[in-house]
Amino acid sequence: MLDRPSLLLDIGNSSIKYAWYTFPEEIADLRIFRTSLDSIEALLEQAANCWLCSVVNEETSLFIAALCGKAKIPFHQTRTQAVQFDISNAYAQPQNMGADRWMVILAGAALRDRGEQTNFIVIDAGTAITCDFVVANKHLGGWIAPGLSMARTAVVSQTKRVFDQGQLLDTLTLGNDTPICVAQGALAQLSGMLLQACNIMQSYCSKYELYISGGDARVLISTLAKSENNSACVNINYVENLVLIGLAKIAHQNMAKND
Ligand SMILES: Nc1ncnc2c1ncn2[C@@H]1O[C@H](COP(=O)(O)OP(=O)(O)OP(=O)(O)O)[C@@H](O)[C@H]1O
Ligand SMILES: CC(C)(CO)[C@@H](O)C(=O)NCCC(=O)O
Ligand SMILES: [K+]
Structure with missing residues (x-):
């Protein structure tokens, strides 16, 4: 069983x-796959154990736990902590x-440990976009906002005459008809969030790293790269999935302890 790998699951x-x-593999080298709830049982048959990060209902976690029971392998679910790996959480109620x-x-902390910077911003540009700030091992707080697709859907659904044709653009320009204005408006909101993040971070520290996934x-990286006024945002590192790297870090630590 121990020659089998750990299954890391990100339920968004x-x-x-x-x-x-597979311990003690490099955690930054993960290959990421998509799956569905129906396919997890088959994956667990090849796993030594399972590590879950979920932001959906508790029933889903119980379902995965039961599948692990059936496969006779250990199940671990990660929860937000007040302090972990020396990083302290700004939430008064971390749960x-x-x-x-x-x-x-x-994940930002783990990737940062390989470089020079101790300060970092992490951005997860998924269904919702989140932004979190860490300076000298302290999480200072963050933001939650609609993701690109959600922002576009929101403006269309709450107005009568605004419509979207789903264009995927990665250059910020000024729209001259409705659907382009919608596509550009959402892109401006999200790339503006990145610029604000960098501006605010500079008031805390002169050097930092930015990791973005999702x-x-x-699209956000190339939009910023093509903008003229992006000097605030430097050192942007694209990572395919930061959630799974964080899970790998915890799985790694747990296995190192039991080694
Ligand atoms: N093929 C695609 N299907 C769906 N969304 C896509 C696709 N390509 C790009 N996107 C963009 O990705 C965003 C969703 O990001 P991602 O796939 O990381 O989220 P997710 O896995 O749905 O998020 P979560 O982890 O919150 O469930 C949407 O805002 C959308 O604009
Ligand atoms: C913000 C999302 C939706 C991002 O996936 C998720 O982290 C979540 O459901 N968070 C709970 C609220 C919070 O983080 O304060
Ligand atoms: K998300």
Whole structure:
């Protein structure tokens, strides 16, 4: 059983992603796959154990736990902590913070340890976009906002004459008809969030790293790269899935302890 890898599961609001982790592999080298609830049982048959990060209902976690019981393998679910790996959480009630955000913060810390910077911003541009700030091992707080797709849907659904044709653009320009104005408006909101994040971080520290992942990460990076006024945002690192890297870090630590 021990020659089998750990199954790392990220259950988000709209999709499920997973990766295999074999101790003591490098945690930054994960290959990411998408799956569905129906396919998890088959994955567990090949796993030594399972690590879950979920932001959906408790029933789903109980379902995965039961599948692990059936496969006779250990089940672990990560929860947001007040302090973990020397990083302290700014929430007065850490349990209120989505476990995915905490994994993303721990992933930022793990990736940062390989470089020089101790300060970092982590952004997860998924269904919702979240942004969290860590300076000298202290999480200072963060933001939650609609993701690109949700922002576009929101403005269309709450107005009469605004419509969207779903164009995917990665250059910020000024729209001259309704659907382009919608596509550009959402892009301006989200890339503006990145710029504000960098501006605010500079008031805390002169050097920091920025890690960004999620379905909209690439579009946001190329939008900023093509903008003229992006000097605040430097050192942007794209990572396919920070949640799973955070989970790998915890799985790694747990196995190192029991080694
Ligand atoms: N093929 C695609 N399908 C769905 N969303 C996509 C696709 N390509 C890019 N996106 C963008 O990705 C965003 C969703 O990101 P991602 O796939 O990381 O989220 P998710 O897995 O649904 O999020 P969560 O983890 O919160 O459930 C949407 O805002 C959308 O604009
Ligand atoms: C913000 C999301 C939806 C991002 O996936 C998730 O982290 C979540 O449900 N969070 C709970 C609220 C909070 O983090 O404060
Ligand atoms: K998300």
